[in-house]
Amino acid sequence: MFLSDGTTRPHYLSYDHWLGEQPPERLAQKRAEADALFHRVGITFAVYGQEEGAERLIPFDIVPRVLPLEEWIRLEAGLKQRVRALNAFIHDIYHDQQILKAGVIPPESVLCNSQYRPEMQGVDVPGGIYAHIAGIDIVRDDAGEFRVLEDNLRVPSGVSYMLENRKMMMRLFPELFSSNRVAPVEHYPDVLLDNLRSVAPTGVADPTVVLMTAGAHNSAYFEHAFLAQQMGIELVEGQDMFVRDEAVFMRTTQGPQRVDVIYRRIDDDFLDPLVFRPDSMLGVPGLLTAYRAGRITIANAIGTGVADDKSIYPYVPEMIRFYLGQAPIIGNVHTWMLRKKDDLAYVLAHLPELVVKEVHGAGGYGMLIGPASTKAEIEAFRRQIIATPERYIAQPTLALSTSPTFAAEGLAPRHIDLRPFVLSGRDVTIVPGGLTRVALREGSLVVNSSQGGGTKDTWVLEA
């Protein structure tokens, strides 16, 4: 929000002026109102491993994060380019594997990856699209440049908070929206549904789309129910569907009804107990057979995890060059791959200043943040790294950009990131902005909701 000399960045001027005029009591009262509303509406997430109070709110910060239009336009172009390349990569991996043959990516890091699904080899999916919904985590480095921190291509979540945060801001501070031209995001569910319909199996004129959830106890259940309702589609669980003659049906009060597109929000492992985890109660037996026969579209496709794995991430800029013949518009964060000898040596020598992540980890678990860890923690992690270096990557501790956020002591800077949602179907579309996550603890770099992160409304300001 502010430049290093303390003056306000131009796109924050109008908001900053407004904020200066607000009496602190009004803001405090609005924050309490927001909390009460989120509770009543039941915008909660379930926290694993906690019995009592298992549903919690994700803290919402009333100070928006503002992006000027020209920055967004560039970011949008970079995101579209990246997701196109990632989809091309997944298609290639499950077909000719040209990128491996060309020696751009070492074959073992793909073929020996637990996220690689041999069942998908040679399977054609509609439009060649695998990652229909991608959540790309973006941070700003010390030079102010956007960089991709992580690609989420399996079942990225958070978009409901993007929508609810906007609704909440408009409810709490309607005056802000008449004095600022904030690009709308409310049409996301329409775009998503249109996108899902566009990838239905060929020959289906009026496809039936459903959203598949693991059920009311899943941490992201609110989002599943919310999106299904907003799109006007059925929210199904595995037990609601069955496969007959390689076609998928759902059990309805009027008998079986054919399903054409499944927007699934459960992991590959649980989709079909006949192929993946046999103990899964969440899946549909025979689903993969129907899928391989081209009778059903699953979004995201099975096997996309091979492209968002942290061991593949360092190669994404190369993919963009390889498949699109373009220079990447947004770069990666520099990454050391610890399976490489030189990288390992460097990282072991610099642990206190680096972030080390597990290759297959997600959600901020299983990572070491050097500057925020004790000597003992670092040494314990060092032993784990030496035992299985191929399981880790390391990145510099980014001076993640900060944004003013309400904290106990008043407005204070807190670290943020941004997750725009990129939709691929007939076309690639992004609603302006995304979900801004904020680390609420002072100095913390972890923005994950499972680890005490909060969210903000994100504004793309049109002039």
Add this chain to the structure above:
Amino acid sequence: MLSRTADHLYWMSRYIERAESLARLVDAHYRMSLLPHDDAALALSLKSTMKALHMEDAYQEKHATIEPRAVFDFVSLDREYSGSIFSCLRAARENARAVRGSLTSELWETLNSTWLDARSLVSRRAPHADIGTFVEWVKERSHLTRGVTVGTMLRDEAFHFTRIGTFLERADSTARILTAHQTDLKPGADAGSVPDPFEWSVLLRALSAFEVYRRVYRDVITPVKVAQLLILRDDMPRSLLRCCKEVYSNLRSVANEHSAETERRAGEMHAMLHFTRMENILEFGLPEFLGQFLAKVRDLGDRVAYDFLVPPAEA
């Protein structure tokens, strides 16, 4: 719509209706306990009511004697007993949460805040706090829920299954309340022979029928007229006839290819109540009549589950 969704909607509305019925019963007895009354008569009424609702055993596991305060607390607020009002509100909300996408946001928010408020009411309440306020509040929330349902839901299958749940539960509840008072409704029992007038007002108040009775009959309370009102009056919202009529018409709206027999049975129940006369019921025997009616309600519930909610295994 999904069978599982219909199942959740059906149970959501059954639990809300059950919470309201229980609240009415507690309310009626609670009022009487505040007036000068015969302790034995109150205890007897509570005992027969709990018996008709199959609550007696669960209660006796916790309490040795029937003591009005203990009964009110047990029926209203017990967190462990799955049949308490508190548990019904939780079950209604859990069912709603499982299908919140199929509810209007207004309906979901109503059920969710009912549950959140109930939880905080129960957790911060002093022992023996005002039970009257609590049951009054439960009735209001149930009225609100019903109003929001009727006022915001599309008249589609979701709505009809919600209504089927409501009216099956209500038919069951009215029949049970009548069962609890059947000795007073015996043929031959007359206004003059009624042991205690509060028995009647408990019964009528518990069914929102006290004022209605006065309005309809403009007469002293007689057992036959009470039974007539609560069983055979088409315009009495909680009467057996009214409930059966609603169940039947909502079932017709959701009919599918294997529900014909269920529909026929619902129609038969409705026709029987519509064309029968009080004298026939009294000749047959009121307890026998109520027992048979409850069995039919149960059968209908099972059949609805079989036809719509838990479909037969796919061939």
